[in-house]
Amino acid sequence: MKKDEPPLDFPDTLEGFEYAFNEKGQLRHIKTGEPFVFNYREDLHRWNQKRYEALGEIITKYVYELLEKDCNLKKISIPVDATESEPKSFIFMSEDALTNPQKLMVLIHGSGVVRAGQWARRLIINEDLDSGTQIPFIKRAMDEGYGVIVLNPNENYIEVEKPKIHVQSSSDSSDEPAEKRERKDKVSKETKKRRDFYEKYRNPQREKEMMQLYIRENGSPEEHAVYVWDHFIAQSAAENVFFVAHSYGGLAFVELMIQREADVKSKVTAVALTDSVHNVWHQEAGKTIREWMRENCCNWVSSSEPLDTSVESMLPDCPRVSAEKVTEFTSALKIHRFTRHRPRKQTERRLVPLKCVKRGEDKGKGQGLVNPESTFLFCSKYSGMPLEVLEVENDGYLIIERK
Numbered sequence: 001m002k003k004d005e006p007p008l009d010f011p012d013t014l015e016g017f018e019y020a021f022n023e024k025g026q027l028r029h030i031k032t033g034e035p036f037v038f039n040y041r042e043d044l045h046r047w048n049q050k051r052y053e054a055l056g057e058i059i060t061k062y063v064y065e066l067l068e069k070d071c072n073l074k075k076i077s078i079p080v081d082a083t084e085s086e087p088k089s090f091i092f093m094s095e096d097a098l099t100n101p102q103k104l105m106v107l108i109h110g111s112g113v114v115r116a117g118q119w120a121r122r123l124i125i126n127e128d129l130d131s132g133t134q135i136p137f138i139k140r141a142m143d144e145g146y147g148v149i150v151l152n153p154n155e156n157y158i159e160v161e162k163p164k165i166h167v168q169s170s171s172d173s174s175d176e177p178a179e180k181r182e183r184k185d186k187v188s189k190e191t192k193k194r195r196d197f198y199e200k201y202r203n204p205q206r207e208k209e210m211m212q213l214y215i216r217e218n219g220s221p222e223e224h225a226v227y228v229w230d231h232f233i234a235q236s237a238a239e240n241v242f243f244v245a246h247s248y249g250g251l252a253f254v255e256l257m258i259q260r261e262a263d264v265k266s267k268v269t270a271v272a273l274t275d276s277v278h279n280v281w282h283q284e285a286g287k288t289i290r291e292w293m294r295e296n297c298c299n300w301v302s303s304s305e306p307l308d309t310s311v312e313s314m315l316p317d318c319p320r321v322s323a324e325k326v327t328e329f330t331s332a333l334k335i336h337r338f339t340r341h342r343p344r345k346q347t348e349r350r351l352v353p354l355k356c357v358k359r360g361e362d363k364g365k366g367q368g369l370v371n372p373e374s375t376f377l378f379c380s381k382y383s384g385m386p387l388e389v390l391e392v393e394n395d396g397y398l399i400i401e402r403k
Contacts, residue, residue, distance in 0.1 A: 098232065103146045109247075154221065
């Protein structure tokens, strides 16, 4: 810690930081129009990091406001039966989330500092709101007739100031000899001096000591996913539920499947994952879960390959395809198409990239366009099973049906 480090006292509004989001959703300095600068003060990395975190907290509140005002979502407190004094979290949902009889979209973000409505704080600050928030997903889903629930899996506790422990000094009326009392007082003063010296370097700006109070039944992303499923998603009227889960959100979904397998299978139609960190072996997902994931999930992963190119996986779960460099943003359109054409029980239709499909008569000779009238296809996703083409999408997808 440098002696000239400024106080860790930062503004609590965007205006106080002299930043604002422009009409393109980009964070820009009010006076200069420049993007956010992390190294505001040279050689003061700790101070710059604290400043960045303070700005991030403001942006989290800003996104919450957008969810309510721009997306017309409701903020729902959880646990649903929480007392006035206990720690609480919240989720967001559309007016028709529980009553829409057709479709429900559920969004789960990844781990870290992000909260409901965000995919990546870094992208919000350095790129724009469309890249880093879930708002484009939410608006498009609502335009297409979905109810929407936005989970908040990282809001697991509240922080309160740790109570100070007061050490009671020895009473002067003690029966101990005066010499012994003086010796103990001297040791006590030396101990306090050493402690203060250590504290000066450990906590130079006298930051408050905080403690965490965990939220009942929502103390981890996995707990949160199960809680929201039990109290909201499972109670919804939607016949077809779709999940979009990023990074650790994918792991939370797999854990939900492990704990509520039959219920999830009966209600969930498709799961679109982006850079999911789930691991079916470490999470001990059973064979029936792995088989269901192969049929109903797709994982868009960061890759140098062109968008939607098949990417090899070491795990026997869902197919992986390229999302190019930024998973949440670049794969948005593909994810919407993936979910839109997957009615759960009425038919066995699937949306498949052309790159995964070839005509039967080709016998492996390349991957050109498929004639929509050809009914005998091979698809890597279905291990060479015969498929029937129902429609060719303009952006290189087939809507197919098992024969």
